[in-house]
Structure formats: C-alpha cells, structure tokens
Amino acid sequence: MKPTIYDVAKKAGVSIATVSKVINNTGRISEKTKNKVLKVIGSLNYQQNVIATALTGKHTYTIGLLIPDLSNLFFAELARSIEDRGNELGYNLVICSTDYNPEKEAKYIELLKRKNVDGFILASGFENTYEVEKLIEEKYPVAIVARDVPAFNVNAVCIDDFQGGYDAASCLIELGHKKIAIIARDVWSNRERIRGFRKALEDHGGIEEYEFAQFALESSVQAGKTISLEYLSSSDPPTAIFACNDLLAIGAIEAIREKNLRVPDDVSVIGFDNTVIATIIDPQLTTMAQPIQHMGREVMDLIVAEIKGEKQYKSRIVLDTKRIVRESTAQIKRKQNANKKS
Amino acid sequence: MKPTIYDVAKKAGVSIATVSKVINNTGRISEKTKNKVLKVIGSLNYQQNVIATALTGKHTYTIGLLIPDLSNLFFAELARSIEDRGNELGYNLVICSTDYNPEKEAKYIELLKRKNVDGFILASGFENTYEVEKLIEEKYPVAIVARDVPAFNVNAVCIDDFQGGYDAASCLIELGHKKIAIIARDVWSNRERIRGFRKALEDHGGIEEYEFAQFALESSVQAGKTISLEYLSSSDPPTAIFACNDLLAIGAIEAIREKNLRVPDDVSVIGFDNTVIATIIDPQLTTMAQPIQHMGREVMDLIVAEIKGEKQYKSRIVLDTKRIVRESTAQIKRKQNANKKS
DNA sequence: TTGAAAGCGATACCAC
DNA sequence: GTGGTATCGCTTTCAA
Numbered sequence: 001m002k003p004t005i006y007d008v009a010k011k012a013g014v015s016i017a018t019v020s021k022v023i024n025n026t027g028r029i030s031e032k033t034k035n036k037v038l039k040v041i042g043s044l045n046y047q048q049n050v051i052a053t054a055l056t057g058k059h060t061y062t063i064g065l066l067i068p069d070l071s072n073l074f075f076a077e078l079a080r081s082i083e084d085r086g087n088e089l090g091y092n093l094v095i096c097s098t099d100y101n102p103e104k105e106a107k108y109i110e111l112l113k114r115k116n117v118d119g120f121i122l123a124s125g126f127e128n129t130y131e132v133e134k135l136i137e138e139k140y141p142v143a144i145v146a147r148d149v150p151a152f153n154v155n156a157v158c159i160d161d162f163q164g165g166y167d168a169a170s171c172l173i174e175l176g177h178k179k180i181a182i183i184a185r186d187v188w189s190n191r192e193r194i195r196g197f198r199k200a201l202e203d204h205g206g207i208e209e210y211e212f213a214q215f216a217l218e219s220s221v222q223a224g225k226t227i228s229l230e231y232l233s234s235s236d237p238p239t240a241i242f243a244c245n246d247l248l249a250i251g252a253i254e255a256i257r258e259k260n261l262r263v264p265d266d267v268s269v270i271g272f273d274n275t276v277i278a279t280i281i282d283p284q285l286t287t288m289a290q291p292i293q294h295m296g297r298e299v300m301d302l303i304v305a306e307i308k309g310e311k312q313y314k315s316r317i318v319l320d321t322k323r324i325v326r327e328s329t330a331q332i333k334r335k336q337n338a339n340k341k342s
Numbered sequence: 343m344k345p346t347i348y349d350v351a352k353k354a355g356v357s358i359a360t361v362s363k364v365i366n367n368t369g370r371i372s373e374k375t376k377n378k379v380l381k382v383i384g385s386l387n388y389q390q391n392v393i394a395t396a397l398t399g400k401h402t403y404t405i406g407l408l409i410p411d412l413s414n415l416f417f418a419e420l421a422r423s424i425e426d427r428g429n430e431l432g433y434n435l436v437i438c439s440t441d442y443n444p445e446k447e448a449k450y451i452e453l454l455k456r457k458n459v460d461g462f463i464l465a466s467g468f469e470n471t472y473e474v475e476k477l478i479e480e481k482y483p484v485a486i487v488a489r490d491v492p493a494f495n496v497n498a499v500c501i502d503d504f505q506g507g508y509d510a511a512s513c514l515i516e517l518g519h520k521k522i523a524i525i526a527r528d529v530w531s532n533r534e535r536i537r538g539f540r541k542a543l544e545d546h547g548g549i550e551e552y553e554f555a556q557f558a559l560e561s562s563v564q565a566g567k568t569i570s571l572e573y574l575s576s577s578d579p580p581t582a583i584f585a586c587n588d589l590l591a592i593g594a595i596e597a598i599r600e601k602n603l604r605v606p607d608d609v610s611v612i613g614f615d616n617t618v619i620a621t622i623i624d625p626q627l628t629t630m631a632q633p634i635q636h637m638g639r640e641v642m643d644l645i646v647a648e649i650k651g652e653k654q655y656k657s658r659i660v661l662d663t664k665r666i667v668r669e670s671t672a673q674i675k676r677k678q679n680a681n682k683k684s
Numbered sequence: 685t686t687g688a689a690a691g692c693g694a695t696a697c698c699a700c
Numbered sequence: 701g702t703g704g705t706a707t708c709g710c711t712t713t714c715a716a
Contacts, residue, residue: 002455004708004709004710005709005710006709014686014687015686015687015688016687016709016710016711017686017687017688017689017711017712018685018686018687019710020710020711020712021685021686021711021712023710024711026711026712027685027686027712028685028686029685029686030685030686033685033686047452047455047456048456048709048710049456049458049708049709049710050456050457050458051393051396051397051402051457051458051708051709051710052397052692052708052709052710052711053709053710053711054393054692054710055393055394055397055691055692055693055694055708055709055710055711056691056692056709056710056711056712057691057692057711058710058711060393060457061457062436062457069422070412070418070421070422070425071415071418071419071421071422073413073415073418076412076413076415076418077413079412079413079437080411080412080413080439081413083412083437083438083439084439087438092436092438092453092454092457093436093437094404094434094435094436095421095425095435095437096425096429096434097422097425097426110389111434112434113344113389114389114390114391114392115392115393115402115403115404115434116391116392116393221618221621221622250622257624276563277619277622279563280563280592280619280622280623281622281623281624282599282623282624346692346693346694347693347694348693356702356703357702357703357704358693358694358695358703358704359695359696359702359703359704359705360701360702360703361694362694362695362696363695363696363701363702365694366695368695368696369696369701369702370701370702371701371702372701372702375701375702390693390694391692391693391694393692393693393694394692394693394694394695394708395693395694395695396694396708397692397693397694397695397707397708397709397710398693398694398695398696398707398708399695399707399708400694400695
C-alpha cells in the first residue's frame with residue numbers, strides 16, 4: 001500500500017502533526033527534525049493524498065471545464081491551452097462535453113460539485129444562465145471563456161464578437177460585395193457576430209444582406225454545406241458568405257464547388273476561429289482569428305486567482321479578433337445580374 | 343454550506359448510519375424510515391460528497407486519461423468517445439496531454455495517483471514501459487488504447503497497425519506504384535505500420551521503397567510537408583506517399599502542389615486515421631480508417647470492468663482498420679523515367 | 685518545538 | 701431495524 005503520514009511519522013519517530021507541518025511548511029519545527037522527516041519521506045517515497053487533504057477543507061487542485069464538444073477543433077485547442085496553463089499552475093482539468101445541452105450542463109455541474117472541484121471554467125452554451133448564477137451565488141469560483149455573459153458579474157475572457165462580426169463583414173464589403181449571406185448556429189456569441197455584421201452593412205449602406213433563412217443546427221461542415229446550397233440555389237445568389245466558424249465555412253466552400261462555382265472568383269468565403277484547418281484546406285481560408293492560446297492562459301490565470309482569493313473584483317477580459325486574409329476571399333468580379341429592384 | 347449526512351440525519355431524526363444505508367441501499371431499513379430519510383434528502387437537496395466517500399476506500403469515479411496531445415484531432419475525437427462512454431457509466435475523465443514526453447507522463451501519473459483516480463487509460467507514448475509496469479504492479483486498473491504493448495499483460499484496445507500498414511501499401515501497389523515513400527513519426531504504432539508496409543512491398547516484389555530519410559519530428563502538416571519536399575526534390579522521386587497520419591498526409595499534398603505536381607495524377611497519397619479533415623480537404627484523402635468511436639467505447643468498458651473487479655484476465659482487443667478510398671490515390675499514369683538500374 | 689486530539693464526511697462492523 | 705463508533709489520511713488548535 002501507499003505509505004501514509006502515519007508511516008512517515010512512525011519511521012521518523014515523530015508525530016503525524018509534525019510530519020504535516022514539515023510537508024506544509026507551517027508552524028515551527030527544528031531544522032533537525034525537519035531534515036529527519038524529509039529524509040524519511042524521501043526513502044518511503046511518500047506522497048500526500050489529495051483526497052484526504054481536500055476533506056480537511058483544502059483544495060483538490062482540480063478544475064471542471066465545461067465545453068460544448070471536445071472533438072470540435074476550436075474547443076480542443078482551447079482546452080489544450082487551458083490545460084497547459086493549469087499544468088504550470090498545478091491544476092488538473094476534468095473535461096466535460098455538453099453538446100450545448102442544458103441538462104448535461106446541469107448534470108455535470110452537480111457531479112463536479114460533489115467531487116469538490118476548486119472551480120469551474122465554462123465555455124459551454126448556458127443559454128439559461130440560471131446554473132451559472134447559482135454557482136456564483138454558492139461562492140464557487142467561476143470563469144467564463146469564449147462566450148460573453150454581460151448580464152451579471154462574473155470572471156470572463158472573451159473576444160469582441162460584435163467587432164469580429166463587424167470586421168468580417170467589412171472585409172467582404174471592402175472587396176466590393178453587395179450581397180452577402182451569413183451562416184451561423186444559434187448561440188449567443190454568434191448572435192453578437194451577426195449584430196456586428198449587420199451594423200457593418202448598415203454603416204456602409206447599399207449592401208444587401210442575403211435573406212437569412214435559418215440557423216445552422218450544428219457547427220459542422222455538413223450543416224454549412226446544406227445551408228449554403230440553399231442560398232446558392234436561389235435565382236439571385238449571394239456573392240460572399242460569412243460563416244461563423246471555420247467548419248461552416250468549409251461547408252460553404254464545398255457547396256460552392258458543388259454548384260460548379262469557384263472560390264473566391266465566383267463567391268468569397270470568410271470564416272471565424274482560425275483553427276488549423278483554415279490553412280489546411282484549399283483555398284486557404286480567410287477567417288477571423290481568435291487568440292485561442294491567449295484565451296486559455298488568461299482564463300486559467302483568472303480562475304486560479306479567484307480560487308486563491310487574490311481577487312477583490314471580477315474581471316472581464318475582452319480580446320480582439322484579427323482578420324486573417326488568405327485565399328478564400330477576393331475582389332468581386334462578375335457583375336450581378338441586373339437585379340436591383342428599380 | 344452544502345448539507346452533510348449529519349444534517350440529513352438530524353432533520354430526519356435518525357443516525358448517520360441509517361442515512362448512509364438508505365443512500366447506498368445496503369443493510370435493512372424499514373420502508374417507513376427509508377421514505378422519511380429520502381424525503382429529507384430531497385428537501386435538503388443533499389448530495390453525497392465523493393471526496394469523503396473515496397476516503398473510506400470507495401471509488402472516485404474519475405479516470406485519468408493520458409494522451410499525447412488533446413489538440414490533435416485524432417486524440418480529441420478519441421477522448422470525446424471515451425468521455426461519452428464514461429458519462430454513460432458514471433465516470434469523469436481527467437485529461438492530460440503528455441506530448442510524448444516521458445517526464446510529463448511520469449509526473450501526471452504520480453499526480454493522478456495522489457488524487458485517487460480509479461484507473462488509467464493510456465494513449466500516450468510510453469516508449470519506456472517502466473511507468474506502465476509499475477502501475478500494474480501496484481494494482482492500478484490500467485487500459486491502453488491506440489497503442490499496442492505486446493510485451494506484457496495489460497488490458498488494451500488497439501488496431502492492427504501491422505495490417506493497417508500492409509493494407510495501405512497494398513492499396514498503392516495495386517494502383518501500379520513501384521516507388522513508394524513513407525512518412526512517419528517515430529512512435530511504436532508507426533514502427534508497426536512501417537513493418538506492415540515493408541512486408542507488403544516484399545510480398546509483391548519489384549516494388550521499391552523510397553529511401554527512408556528520417557522520421558517526422560511531430561505529427562503536423564508542416565513536418566509532413568518538409569519531408570515530402572525533400573523526397574520530391576530528388577532526381578527520381580516517389581510516385582506515391584504513405585503518411586502515417588492524416589496531418590502528415592496533408593503536408594505531403596501541400597508539398598506535391600508546391601512542386602507543381604498534381605494529386606493524385608502525379609503522386610498518390612494515402613493517410614492514416616480518417617479524422618474529419620480527411621473529407622474536408624481537396625482532394626479528399628484516401629486513408630486507413632481507425633474505428634475511433636469503437637475504440638473509445640471498448641477501452642472505457644474495459645477499464646470499468648477492471649475497476650469493478652469483474653475481470654479475471656486481461657483482455658486485448660484488436661480492431662481492424664478499413665481502407666477508405668477517396669480522391670488522393672489513383673492508378674499510376676506517367677511512366678517513370680527510365681531508372682531501373684539495369 | 686512537539687504532539688494529543690478533534691474534525692472533515694462518509695462507510696461498515698457490531699451491538700442492541 | 702437501528703445506531704454507536706472506529707476508520708480512512710490529513711490539518712489544525714491547543715497544551716505541554
């Protein structure tokens with residue numbers, strides 16, 4: 001069996017209280033006994049039992065991470081960057097995929113509470129903020145990432161989705177596009193991006209938003225393709241598509257090809273996220289980059305500060321997106337069919 | 343504060359022993375007191391503290407998952423499928439990315455032990471099997487996935503890497519290729535794939551393996567591209583490339599294009615894994631599919647059975663790979679320069 | 685400077 | 701059927 005503090009105490013000829021003190025470097029112990037205990041700890045290869053420590057009111061050094069889907073590259077990259085920073089700080093992650101399902105969100109939170117995690121990093125949907133508010137009320141350290149929740153006071157690291165949407169639209173507008181479609185899943189951050197997108201159209205004037213048919217049901221290539229196909233099949237299709245993530249954008253590209261059109265010559269496409277696939281596909285995807293590494297790092301720092309009680313106030317860190325122009329967007333070429341109403 | 347078993351006992355007017363019994367459905371309690379206690383539990387919204395339970399020798403319902411890199415799509419998909427099955431079975435995952443670094447592997451194992459995880463699922467490198475053997479010796483439930491370790495007795499779910507390599511090579515050979523290059527990172531499963539690959543060349547005869555220059559340093563697009571570029575720059579380049587994962591294969595495709603050659607007309611490429619990117623890129627990648635979902639499910643079942651003590655013997659489950667022919671491979675067209683030695 | 689003992693929240697043995 | 705109590709491994713207060 002693994003040695004316990006009792007084994008150490010016995011072998012060192014001291015009490016467990018003394019051993020505890022040298023482990024935690026608390027209280028006052030003589031150099032002599034301290035060294036003696038340390039030596040025994042080494043020889044026994046003793047390791048503190050985190051579970052027992054946690055039971056006395058200490059931390060578990062484990063943080064719950066709720067994300068929509070671990071197999072979505074954006075979240076996988078985000079989780080990895082959070083994990084890395086956690087590792088530097090001595091924390092592990094229990095990762096839970098929620099599929100944006102409120103029941104799963106609630107269930108996982110309940111379960112993680114029972115496991116005494118030190119805090120929660122939330123990157124899931126939480127359309128219903130009730131669970132989050134409850135968590136905060138119960139004094140659990142909470143930090144939100146990749147999703148803004150302006151409604152209440154909570155630590156958060158997010159991007160400026162409005163600005164990102166605005167910039168994506170601007171990119172297309174500057175290239176001369178006058179009829180632009182949007183593809184998005186119906187989650188909070190996308191609604192912000194759409195808002196920004198529309199504001200850009202408005203600000204420039206004379207730009208038409210292609211009739212918004214429906215939200216994507218999921219953030220997949222297939223969903224992007226299905227919706228794009230619909231757009232492109234109309235009598236007066238858009239000349240540019242803004243997809244709210246890279247996967248949907250790739251679906252758009254596939255749809256465009258299936259219609260025997262070319263990207264970007266016939267239709268431009270801009271994505272969002274800048275995951276590694278953006279550079280992998282051909283043509284390489286123009287997209288709005290999210291600072292994933294940065295976000296992961298910041299949110300872990302935030303929650304650890306909160307756990308350690310170092311924070312007086314909640315912080316909200318808003319990071320900027322960056323327009324990455326690659327090959328999927330181009331100056332508009334073909335004149336549209338004479339389709340102005342007048 | 344969260345209610346404890348004492349709160350429940352007091353409010354129900356019974357002892358904590360009784361409460362414990364109704365929670366765990368052990369011992370004998372009258373229907374009456376049982377209902378009474380249950381009601382109080384409901385009204386107090388009492389939840390068992392997993393930490394305290396674990397301290398009495400019970401399980402934590404948490405399993406450590408060690409993988410090389412969470413942001414690698416193959417492992418992200420694998421982790422997700424393991425997580426899903428774990429969720430069905432009541433287990434959470436602590437996910438640790440090791441980067442194939444033995445020190446990280448050892449460190450994480452040590453840490454997870456201290457946290458009393460119920461077992462370990464290992465998908466990392468573990469070139470040095472010492473850590474794994476130690477774990478098994480110490481009676482920790484262990485299951486290995488996506489990596490075969492034939493040296494000793496351990497639960498494992500893996501694919502037949504040798505067969506996969508053999509089949510990949512056969513695919514190329516059947517298309518008439520006579521000079522084939524291979525790209526791989528130097529990890530165990532790839533060495534098996536290479537072995538299978540070579541056996542296929544041998545079995546068919548007259549096929550030349552393109553001089554194997556070096557192992558890839560990482561499983562990235564860039565690494566695949568760099569090595570492919572080198573191959574393609576030689577005076578007598580290969581007509582087909584077998585890459586040991588999809589990312590490397592994509593790098594190969596990029597390299598081929600950079601050389602102003604076409605895929606698959608000039609050079610065929612076959613990958614390995616069949617992650618979602620295989621269908622995303624153009625041309626769609628011919629690849630050897632790993633049954634990721636199946637693997638995740640099986641390995642979780644294996645470790646849970648082990649944890650519950652339901653297993654008398656270790657199991658090794660070997661799954662087959664499947665050849666998925668898409669667009670990146672084609673019948674050889676161009677005659678090679680007259681380069682036969684005689 | 686050291687250690688005895690209470691307590692963290694639960695389980696389980698053994699009386700009653 | 702029910703409950704008192706030792707126990708899990710550790711921290712912390714308080715005496716000595």
